[in-house]
Each structure stands twice: as C-alpha cells, then as structure tokens.
Amino acid sequence: MMANMAKALNMALREEMERDPRVVILGEDVGKKGGVFLITEGLYEKFGPERVIDTPLNEGGIIGFALGMALAGLKPVAEIQFADFFWLGADELINHVAKIRYRSGGNFKAPLVVRMPYGAGVKSGLYHSQSPEAYLVHTPGLVVVAPSTPYNAKGLLKAAIRSDDPVVFLEPKALYRAPREEVPEEDYVVPLGKARIARGGDDVTLVTYGAMLPRCLEAAEKAKASVEVVDLQTLNPMDYETVIKSVSKTGRLVVVHDAPKTGGLGAEVAAIVAEKALHALTAPVVRVAGPDVPQAPVAHDDVYVPTVERILRAIDKVMAYS
Numbered sequence: 001m002m003a004n005m006a007k008a009l010n011m012a013l014r015e016e017m018e019r020d021p022r023v024v025i026l027g028e029d030v031g032k033k034g035g036v037f038l039i040t041e042g043l044y045e046k047f048g049p050e051r052v053i054d055t056p057l058n059e060g061g062i063i064g065f066a067l068g069m070a071l072a073g074l075k076p077v078a079e080i081q082f083a084d085f086f087w088l089g090a091d092e093l094i095n096h097v098a099k100i101r102y103r104s105g106g107n108f109k110a111p112l113v114v115r116m117p118y119g120a121g122v123k124s125g126l127y128h129s130q131s132p133e134a135y136l137v138h139t140p141g142l143v144v145v146a147p148s149t150p151y152n153a154k155g156l157l158k159a160a161i162r163s164d165d166p167v168v169f170l171e172p173k174a175l176y177r178a179p180r181e182e183v184p185e186e187d188y189v190v191p192l193g194k195a196r197i198a199r200g201g202d203d204v205t206l207v208t209y210g211a212m213l214p215r216c217l218e219a220a221e222k223a224k225a226s227v228e229v230v231d232l233q234t235l236n237p238m239d240y241e242t243v244i245k246s247v248s249k250t251g252r253l254v255v256v257h258d259a260p261k262t263g264g265l266g267a268e269v270a271a272i273v274a275e276k277a278l279h280a281l282t283a284p285v286v287r288v289a290g291p292d293v294p295q296a297p298v299a300h301d302d303v304y305v306p307t308v309e310r311i312l313r314a315i316d317k318v319m320a321y322s
Helices: 005-019 043-047 059-071 083-097 133-137 150-162 210-222 240-250 265-280 298-304 308-320
Strands: 023-027 052-054 075-079 113-118 143-145 167-172 196-199 204-208 227-231 234-236 253-260 286-290
Touching (some): 005 043, 059 075, 059 083, 083 113, 133 143, 133 167, 133 234, 167 210, 196 210, 204 210, 204 240, 210 308, 253 265, 253 308
Parallel strands (some): 075 113, 113 167, 143 167
Antiparallel strands (some): 143 234, 196 227
C-alpha cells in the first residue's frame, strides 16, 4: 500500500503487536490520543490499556519502566515525545539500559526500543527540534537507528523490536508526512547495522541519514558531477564497509547531517575514512551540518538545517580540489 512514514511506523507497531504478545507500548499520550504525532493511533482501541500504556510526564520513569518490563520478559516500545526530552531519562538509558548486559556478564539483557522524534524542519521551536544522535552513538551498548523513507522505517522498526539489544529509534519528524511510497503490507525487516546505496554515482560520495536524505538526493540530481548517496540507516553500529567501498570508488566524500557540526556524526565518518581509505581520497572531506549554535527559533527553522544549495556548494568544492 502507499504510505507515508507515520503510517509505515504505525503498521510496524501493529504488526509486531499482533505477531508477538510480549510487545507493549508505553509513553505520554500514546493511548487514546495516539501520540503527539499520531504514530500509535488506533493501537489502544485494538490492543487495550494493558498493552498500550499512557504514562505520567516522566521520561526517566518511561525508560525505567521499559527496562523493568524488558528484564521481566516483555518487549517494550517506549515513546519519548520529542528527542530533546531524552535527557530527563538519560541516567536510565545511558547508565542502566545500555550497560545491563555488560554489567551482568550477559545474564540480563534489555530488548527494548525507545522511539524519539528528532530534528528540525517542522517549526517546533528551540526545545523540540534538536538532533542528539552524537550523544547516543557515543554510548556503548545502544543501537541507534535513523530511517529516511517509509519503506525502511517500517522494516527497521520491526527489526528493532525483534532485536535482543536496546535500540534508540530516531524518527525524522520532518519526514513523517512527506511524500508516500509503496510499503508492503506483508512481513519484512530491514537489517540493523547495514547502510544502503540510495543513489549510485562515480565522482562524489554523499553520506547522510534520516531527514537529510531527500535533500541529498535532490542535490545529487542537480549536481554537475555523478554523486553516490549512502544512507547510513543505522548510526551505531555504523556500516563502515559500505562507506569505505563507496569512497574508494569516488575518491571524494561529503557528509551531511542537521545536528551541529562540532563533534557530530560527520566527524566520525570522516575519521574512519581517514583511517581506512586515506589513500583513496583525492580531496579533503567536507562536512555540511547545522551551525554550532542552539537550535534556531521557529522563524529561522528553515535556515538552520543544511539546504540543497549548501550541499551543492560542498559537492562543487570537492570536485574543484586539485
């Protein structure tokens, strides 16, 4: 069926709850309201309050409850209304969820998913538009995922729910109701830890994920050079092999993300390429990212994130280097 990302995520949740009675959903307003972005719409009516649980406004409690449920044998999917709020549950997520398997010598595990709408682009303001992926990727023990299309959003979320590892599922809210695509109604998963080539090319590699994929594809279409676009999909563990293979072919790398530049995921991609494929580079790596300032207020939301024009300038820059 044709679906946008919001619908695809709802399909994934519904199918996994039908497939596995251990799957439960919890979070603020996820029940009768269906969540702030309506991702859980209709699930309360189908599965009832014992499996779709409205919680108090307490992110630490939500993640802590999810951990307890997971340790007891359930498969909880916790929703944090906006990724900006995960800090209120950071102790539970970083110090307990991420470490429980290591801390217990493998005796316990935390098979849970924490869904977080992230990023700018919908004019939701200073405290509802941040992209915290670099903080999360820096935490050993967490799998971090960022889908970019309805098809891979459904497949990645289903894979995340079935995983025995804790998964932070970063949903680009700017793409929730972006153009639709065909999403199979039958069961399928998109493997965690694997990047994909979203567009083939020979001259420049563009590495991106989540909300920036459509802009990178548009820039690649408009560029004078032949541009290959790599969609990371899973940010941790990152599929470095696909990135290295692409850069080894093109010799040029541009990394695009909407989080601030300093310490962002682009720096990690650049470092890995420098370590493993420096001989292949014919130009310095260029990062196109958000500025090193707090998230822009609503009136300037559109200029905070990388634009197609900025990406095109980066492509021209690496092509012009000699």
